[in-house]
Amino acid sequence: MTLAGHPLQSNLADEVNQRLIRIMALVGLLGSALIGMSTGSLALIAANRSIVRQSDQISASISTFLQAESSKSEQQRMVQLYRSQTVSPDTDSLDQLVVFDGSGQVLLSSRPSLVGRSLAELLQRGDLGDGVDRASLRCFAQPTPGCRLASRSFHLPWQRTQTEWRLLNQLSFDATPRETRYLVLMTFNAEATNLLVFQQMLLLASLSILILGSLLTVLTLTLKQSLLPGLHQVAETDGLTGLANRRTFMEISEKMLNRGLDEGLPFVLTVIDIDFFKRVNDTYGHVCGDAVLKAVAQQIRVSVRERDLVGRLGGEEFGLVLSSSTTTADSILERVRQQVEASQIDWEGEPVKVTISLGAASSEHLDHSLDHLYAAADTALYQAKSEGRNRVRWAAAPRPASSSANNPSPHKRTADDHSSLAHRVPGRRQ
Structure with missing residues (x-):
């Protein structure tokens, strides 16, 4: 009589099967979570790059009409036009656009009520939105040794808004050549980015669960049919x-x-x-x-x-x-x-x-x-x-x-x- 032919078996087979199923389920869940997080990170990076490109285009346009011989009212209308322009549903919309002059005063703004107010006051009142690096922006109005204005920020999924700023240096060649500094501050509504990241994470996590689940199921059945019987025989x-x-x-x-x-x-x-x-x-x-x-x-x-x-x-x-x-x-x-x-x-x-x-x-x-x-x-x-x-x-x-x-x-x-x-x-x- 061999053990394999006996109607009763030891508990080893059940223990190995249960542990194998738990291990495969854990691997599938961890793999799906890792794929979902990786996908979300890539989507977030792509969304941030899109905002960076959009911010560069806006700051370049601002730089162009600041150099043009146009009245301040015309420049103000241009700024408000950027604020009201239509964007695609999957793109973050421009919520606020503010231009500061070299002294830290609001020169142009998509919100006319902000014109003439100081950067320090707006930072104190929180009128510039979330995600603003206050310490970095203060370096523009009150430059001190070692104080450096960062070039851009990075949006995180839990932030409702994304803020970008660009430093412009305009050269004028009048009788006395001089350089004028401007700060262009752009605030975007991040709901589209957050929704896109969530959708892609959910989609890829679901697909990965389906794919990994199928692969791990096949692997589990293969192990149970080919490898485990031999291991049971050796162990029992x-x-x-x-x-x-x-x-x-x-x-x-x-x-x-x-x-x-x-x-x-x-x-x-x-x-x-x-x-x-x-x-x-x-x-x-x-x-x-x-x-x-x-x-x-x-x-x-x-x-x-x-x-x-x-x-x-x-x-x-x-x-x-x-x-x-x-x-x-x-x-x-x-x-x-x-x-x-x-x-x-x-x-x-x-x-x-x-x-x-x-x-x-x-x-x-x-x-x-x-x-x-x-x-x-x-x-x-x-x-x-x-x-x-x-x-x-x-x-x-x-x-x-x-x-x-x-x-x-x-x-x-x-x-x-x-x-x-x-x-x-x-x-x-x-």
Whole structure:
């Protein structure tokens, strides 16, 4: 019987599947969030570049008609015209345009009420909108050493407005050439940018969830069908004999006994040990010992049924759980013992024969507790060893509740009962 053919499996497969699904879901969510954030950042950068180009065009136009021989009223109408011009729905609209002269006074403005007011006053009252670098703009009206006017700002998604400014230096070639400084301040409504960034982030995040979800689903199914079965086999079986390893044997045994308790089915747990196995290693070497272990495992496996569970507990010790009554199990265990005794392996032209000792405990006489059955079977195995080996011994049934007062109660364990529950390290018998 192989582990893959057993109707019950260990919890390892479910644990690996659940962890794999969680990992893939986390990777998909993180990947989608990263793509959405990257897309939003690119959209925000593109929107800022669009505003920069628009600001450069406006400041260039302002510079042109400031040099032209036009009246101040005409210049004011031009500024107000820029404010009222129609823009596309996906472009930030110009909300305010203000031109300051070299002394920091408003020369032209899309809001006529601001004309003649000072930059310091507007900054103090907050009339220039959010996103204005006040410290930098003060450098224009009151230049001091180390004070530098930044060339432009960068819009962030949580800001409702975006402010840009350009410093203009106009040269006049009259009788006395001179340079006149102007500051062009432009405030844009950022709702279009914020909406565009949000839409692109949402669109790309949705597409990435769909694409990554499909890819990760295919990857998960591929791993579960091709890679995980092999990993389960390696993690659940003993590499030498191909039987269930100790961890898997104990897990499946617990499930079998719980099912037997629910359905009223008898089970027998048996601990098997190879007699004088140390002599085989000392006489023929560990390579021969491995061959003996594989041969004994094969004989046990072919002597039981498909629904029975066989495992290697460690060293030269094996475990066996039979879904049988005590009477049927006794015949099966005797057949296993005889099968091993009759078999041999040829090692460098010399036959090597071994025998096994078996200790068994039945849920018909005890309970369905794995710990109790294992400890009782372990004690019975010690008895088989002490009586000469190569035999099957059964754990004694507890005394009935109707026993006389001289007999211990079934709820009070004797010294032998307590010793049978002691755990031990397998594979140390001779």
